[in-house]
Amino acid sequence: MADKGVGDLVRLRASDTGVTTSAFDPAETFGVSKKRALKEVDGIRSELAALQEPLYAERSRSVLVVLQGMDTSGKDGTISHVMTGINPQGVSITSFKAPTPEERRHDFLWRIRRALPGPGLLGIFNRSHYEDVLVVKVDQLAPREVIEGRYDRINRFEANLVKSGTTVLKFCLLISAEEQRQRLVARLEDRTKHWKYSPADVDKRAQWDEYMVAYDAALSRCSIPEAPWYVVPADRKWFRNYVISNVLLETMRDLKPRYPKASFSVARELARLPAHPAIRAGRQH
Numbered sequence: 188m189a190d191k192g193v194g195d196l197v198r199l200r201a202s203d204t205g206v207t208t209s210a211f212d213p214a215e216t217f218g219v220s221k222k223r224a225l226k227e228v229d230g231i232r233s234e235l236a237a238l239q240e241p242l243y244a245e246r247s248r249s250v251l252v253v254l255q256g257m258d259t260s261g262k263d264g265t266i267s268h269v270m271t272g273i274n275p276q277g278v279s280i281t282s283f284k285a286p287t288p289e290e291r292r293h294d295f296l297w298r299i300r301r302a303l304p305g306p307g308l309l310g311i312f313n314r315s316h317y318e319d320v321l322v323v324k325v326d327q328l329a330p331r332e333v334i335e336g337r338y339d340r341i342n343r344f345e346a347n348l349v350k351s352g353t354t355v356l357k358f359c360l361l362i363s364a365e366e367q368r369q370r371l372v373a374r375l376e377d378r379t380k381h382w383k384y385s386p387a388d389v390d391k392r393a394q395w396d397e398y399m400v401a402y403d404a405a406l407s408r409c410s411i412p413e414a415p416w417y418v419v420p421a422d423r424k425w426f427r428n429y430v431i432s433n434v435l436l437e438t439m440r441d442l443k444p445r446y447p448k449a450s451f452s453v454a455r456e457l458a459r460l461p462a463h464p465a466i467r468a469g470r471q472h
């Protein structure tokens with residue numbers, strides 16, 4: 188399978204209305220072996236790092252990676268694996284939790300706008316504005332008609348973002364209920380993982396079907412051509428990393444970032460550099 192292939196296989200199209208998460212197998216690997224995926228991901232990491240530096244140097248365009256998924260679906264794991272090797276200075280990562288009292292006083296996109304990656308940056312959202320049509324919908328934290336209006340608002344927001352020079356990649360990490368059960372048990376059985384666990388995870392798990400309905404709506408109503416959703420089979424961590432790395436690499440390659448031309452004369456600057464810096468007399472001892 189060519190590098191491009193795997194992204195094409197999991198990308199939703201704007202015409203994919205009525206898409207349902209149940210149509211995807213969270214354990215799917217499209218015939219890619221673990222051995223091959225691990226090997227390829229190594230190469231992808233170095234190419235990603237090599238592309239991110241000129242993007243940073245250009246300081247004009249940005250990339251935004253949105254990660255959504257149920258608890259334990261691997262949002263944190265994706266960030267650490269896919270970003271390994273990339274210069275942290277060029278990356279901005281934001282995790283969105285339940286809104287603070289201040290955030291609650293503003294429109295739901297307020298905190299999102301504030302966290303957008305600036306020129307040259309690769310931004311990663313660990314959860315995002317989609318929580319406002321996911322948990323907010325499932326737990327009825329806002330009136331129905333308010334939530335209904337958010338899908339179009341999100342589409343307009345993302346389309347504008349793309350127009351102003353930010354490439355938007357949205358990944359929905361899909362795990363099965365059984366895989367989640369095993370991951371939650373593993374967290375509970377390891378005291379060094381307790382910090383990652385929240386009793387609320389089990390409450391959310393009990394609402395699994397409601398969440399899938401909310402995900403279906405977000406996926407089918409917000410897959411605009413400018414900012415498509417990628418539905419990532421995430422039961423196997425290595426495959427999840429493989430898919431996301433591939434899509435990110437393909438995107439960065441298409442951007443063709445270039446180191447900017449010097450705004451000064453290199454020859455003149457070289458000529459201005461003496462072999463030793465002049466030491467002012469007063470400084471000598």
Ligand code: AMP
Nearest residue numbers: 258283284285286314318319322323328
């Ligand atoms: P975690 O990502 O495990 O640290 O959990 C963060 C929690 O914040 C999740 O349970 C989310 O559902 C919740 N959360 C994030 N955004 C919102 C939001 N806009 N409204 C309510 N809860 C949210």
Ligand code: MG
Nearest residue numbers: 258259383385
């Ligand atoms: Mg959690």
